[in-house]
Amino acid sequence: MLQRCFCLLISALCTLGILWVNPSPAHAFPADHPSIPMALPGLQGLFAGDSPTNLGVDHGQLAPCPASPNCISSQSRDPEHYIEPIAYQGDNQAAKSVLLDVLSVVPRTRIIEQGDRYVRVEFTTALMGFVDDGEFYFPDNENLIHLRSASRLGESDLGLNRRRMEQIRLAMRDLGV
Template identity: 50%
Template sequence: MGSAFVLALCACSASPPATLGVHAGRFEPCPSSPNCVNSQATDSEHKIAPLALNGDPAETQALLLRVIAEQPRAKLTKAEGNYLRFEFTSAVMRFVDDVEFLVGNQRIEVRSASRLGYSDMGVNRERIETIRNALAEQK
């Protein structure tokens, strides 16, 4: 049992899924589990509103980077053009959530998903709403 527990803990921070990123202008759909939100989803369980721009797209992307730099345990893992990907790690169990942003001319598309487990107890949705509010306050 001890080695299984250690293996489970190591799995919390496993490598990111190969499906992350933008493919034909879209994020990977959320799995059926309730541990993901996606502004491009059509079902109510996973749907979250995109983030509003705060200035032009370049200004908004810079603000977004500043806002997330202030979030605990957030690490930028990819910045390519108007695409940003972060890893957020939980404090105790070290679970990793992958959070993606696509800054467009009208809005910011967003996807936030847990790598492991079934339910995230609303953490991904709450995180995006916290970022939304912080971004709006950056006038």
């Protein structure tokens, strides 16, 4: 119980820290800007967690979300974890190109893997360096991008994964996707 309370407290502080410390628009800093973790060097990487081994696409499906509320997926049947996929017009390579352009300006975002129909990224929070894993899947014969984003550590992200993916959706829409 104490460990869970500690994780919730740290998660809340990090999320509030993101809103308090870095209220600037996403395009104000390049994606590799070190931001706040440099101000707290002892904390940088401490809350990164290990990269999950179940990421990727398996038989057309992204990994299911765990029971914790810090994960969202467009393939989830659970309303708490569900997020709409991103719909687009045209071919998937053009949509993927726009997605990569958008991701290049999201602060503290690193592309880990990309293929013809899949992109995996790591999003790092500004204050404590928590890492969230983001996935984008372009299924054949569908003009959709399936999304998944999950925190590696903690119980709650106070909606950060959902807000981040909705911002990516809006940026893509603004760019004509």
